[in-house]
Amino acid sequence: DAKTTQPNSMESNEEEPVHLPCNHSTISGTDYIHWYRQLPSQGPEYVIHGLTSNVNNRMASLAIAEDRKSSTLILHRATLRDAAVYYCILIQGAQKLVFGQGTRLTINP
Amino acid sequence: GAVVSQHPSWVICKSGTSVKIECRSLDFQATTMFWYRQFPKQSLMLMATSNEGSKATYEQGVEKDKFLINHASLTLSTLTVTSAHPEDSSFYICSARPTGKNEKLFFGSGTQLSVL
Numbered sequence: 001d002a003k004t005t006q007p008n009s010m011e012s013n014e015e016e017p018v019h020l021p022c023n024h025s026t027i028s029g030t031d032y033i034h035w036y037r038q039l040p041s042q043g044p045e046y047v048i049h050g051l052t053s054n055v056n057n058r059m060a061s062l063a064i065a066e067d068r069k070s071s072t073l074i075l076h077r078a079t080l081r082d083a084a085v086y087y088c089i090l091i092q093g094a095q096k097l098v099f100g101q102g103t104r105l106t107i108n109p
Numbered sequence: 110g111a112v113v114s115q116h117p118s119w120v121i122c123k124s125g126t127s128v129k130i131e132c133r134s135l136d137f138q139a140t141t142m143f144w145y146r147q148f149p150k151q152s153l154m155l156m157a158t159s160n161e162g163s164k165a166t167y168e169q170g171v172e173k174d175k176f177l178i179n180h181a182s183l184t185l186s187t188l189t190v191t192s193a194h195p196e197d198s199s200f201y202i203c204s205a206r207p208t209g210k211n212e213k214l215f216f217g218s219g220t221q222l223s224v225l
Contacts, residue, residue, distance in 0.1 A: 034213060043115070043202050043216035044153070087153065091214070094206070095141050095160070101152040 004088045004100040011106045012078050020073040020103055022088030027068050031098075032091045035062065035073045037084040038102070044087060047073065083107045112136060113205050115217025122193055123225055129189045130220045132203030138183035139205035143214075144176075147200040159186040193224040 005023040012018045024033065032051050036044040048055055048062045050071075055062040061074040075082055086105055090098040112135045122128050132142055142159040157178055158166040165178035175197075177189040186205075190197050204216045 036214065036216070038153070041200070041219070041221070043113075043204075043218045044214075045216065046213045049213055085152075089214075091206075094208075095158050095166070097143060097155055097158075099153070099155075 003098055004090060006086070006088055006100055006103045008101060009104040009106065011108065013108045014080060015077050018075040018078045018082070018105065018107075020075075020086050020088075020105065021070065022072070023070045024088065024090055024098070025069045026098070027090055028092065030093070033062070033064060033068075033071050034089045034091055035060070035086060036089060037082075037086045039084050047086070049091075078105075078107050080107050080109060113203065113215040113217045115203055115220055117220055118218060119221040119223075121223045121225065124194055125192055127189055127191045128193055128222060129187055130201055130203075130222075132186045132188070132205065132217050134184045134205045134207075134215070137205075137207040139186075140183065140208055142180060142186040142203055142205045144178065144186070144188050145202045145204070147202060147219075149200075153202065156188075161186075190222065193222070195224045198222055198224045 034049040035047040038044040048060050050062045063072045085102040087102040114133045116131045140161045144156045145153045146156050147153050155168050156171045159178045159180040161180045167173045180186040200219050200221050202219045204214045206212050206214050
């Protein structure tokens with residue numbers, strides 16, 4: 001089955017940049033790349049999404065490879081509040097979601 | 110911003126009873142909603158895609174007679190766990206997406222189900 005592939009866990013230090021990778025080799029031309037993060041005992045929250053071009057918002061940046069088979073979520077200066085599980089999700093049309101296990105990000109003070 | 114309300118946030122029930130969880134989009138219409146299950150320290154697992162006015166689409170391995178989904182309006186989907194057993198204890202989450210090609214998902218805050 002198609003899914004996205006992310007490292008199970010990553011660790012970084014406070015105030016340092018974090019690069020969270022995601023492989024989505026089965027992506028098709030109209031699939032959007034979304035990133036969400038989940039704190040314990042909460043529903044996930046939106047972080048960023050894009051189609052082909054790199055995207056920036058107040059939370060993060062999204063770098064999309066030229067062939068779109070991978071992407072990287074960039075947190076420019078991690079804080080302790082950024083510790084969460086990050087999910088890379090492909091949204092195909094209105095009804096299809098493709099995602100994997102997510103990356104558990106730990107931030108060291 | 111758009112909000113998805115999920116209710117109840119937690120429920121404890123006896124084995125053999127049924128539990129209904131509601132997912133409402135508060136300020137947008139959602140033709141499609143998604144239901145997930147999550148066990149402790151594990152990833153989200155998509156259970157089913159709920160379609161307004163038609164049958165839900167279930168993921169492989171999810172029993173449709175066990176997890177009844179009803180999406181009778183553009184702002185409400187319900188998940189009923191029928192004849193619940195302790196192994197159904199889990200964190201259940203819904204998400205909805207405003208109609209439109211490039212919209213993000215909005216997630217509910219989740220329902221913790223404990224079956225005794």
